Amino acid sequence: MKLDWDRRTCARRGHTTYAPDEPELRERLHARTALGDVWRCLRCGDFALGEPRGSGPAEDAPAVPRGKALRDLFILRLLAVERGLRGVFIVLAAWAVWQFSNSQDAVHRLFDENLTVFRPVANHFHYDVDHSPIVDTIRRTFDYRHSTLLIVAGALLVYALVEIVEAVGLWLARRWAEYLTVVATAAFLPLEIYELTEKVSWLKAATLVVNILAVLWIALSKRLFGLRGGRAAFEAERHSASLLEVEKAADAWIPTADPAAAAAAATAAAD
Template sequence: MSIDWNRRTCARRGHTTYRPHEAHLEAKLHASTALGAAWRCLRCGDFVLGEPHGSGPAAGAPLVPRGKVLRDLFLLRFLAVERALRGVFVVLAALAVWQFSNSQDAVRQFFDKNLDVVRPIAVHFHYDLDHSPIVDTIRKTFGYKHSTLMVVAALLLAYALVEIVEGVGLWMSKRWAEYLAVVATAAFLPLEIYELTEKVSWLKIATLVINILAVLYIAIGKRLFGLRGGRAAFDEERRSASLLEVETSAGMPTPAHNG
């Protein structure tokens, strides 16, 4: 069953009505009822009792997102939440690296002490801690210089900032955020492909597919980088989605052709 994005949005945010000064358009958007005047919602097309939310010339009517635009807005906000949450987790990771860099020796002593405690248990289950890949990886981190860890923390913070800014921009439907999302996501695709050559997992495959689809969806759907007519075609598509624009076009006389 398809989703009626117009009525779904009106149910959450309320209707948007407008009284145009042009008499023929006012007649199309206005209705008299036993309960009083009703005006047609510019988003869902239903008639709503009460005074219009605004009035003026048709050209000054609010541009109300409808249909496909609302669906795209929902998907973009889903991506915005995902980007913002990822940014928060990366900030926490950066803080953890920074904290570790300032207490590296204490963490190493704590790790070695507790490793000796669990060693008899590991031997009982025939697990060799001295040749464990996980233990070896942890021990390697103890050999990193303080300056190296600080650089890693700074890079993580920079990446988190990009993700959070991208998330906020996508939530606000900013076109620069859509460009940032495409560029930033596409930049990491080669790394994700390289990781698959090292070790294949369903999580890595799913992440790669989702990111590729996100890049294609935003770039093509939002007509970025001049695709499908670019910004001019995108703005025209949004204008054509306005009910009042449709009514204006329908009410214009057909130009005569010289035969």
């Protein structure tokens, strides 16, 4: 079953109705029924009881996303949520590095004390703690200089800021955010590929696939970097849709001379 993005959105946000100043268009979008005046929704095309949400010249009608545009907005907002969550986790990682840099010696002593306690248990299960890759990695962090750890924390904060800015821009469907997302994501793809060559994991592979698909989808669907006609084609498509929004909604409806049918349609829309 095909998802009706228009009616799904109207069910959540309500209908978007508009009364154009042009008499012919106004008559085609408006009807009177036994229940009251009804106006045709610019998004889903259904009738809605009550006064229109806006009025004015047809060219000033709101540019209401419909169909494919709504689906694209939904995908962008999914990416925005993912970027936002990633940004929050990176901020937490930066805070942890900064805290560690300020108490490095104390953490080192605590680690050695707990490792001594844990060693007999590990030996019982034939696990060599002293030559464990995890333990070796942790010990190497204790050799890092305080200034180095501060640089790492600062770099993480910058990375987190980029992710959060991406998230806000994508949620608002800003074109600059789409460019930023493509450039920033593509810049880290070589590093992700290198990490896979070092050690393969399902998480790393899935992250790489998602990032590649995100780059391709945003670049192609939003016509970035001159693809599919570039910005001119994108703006022309958006501008055309905005100017024809009222006309399309009007053309989709043929007025009926049967008041009972109009009242039934209005009742169904109200339900």
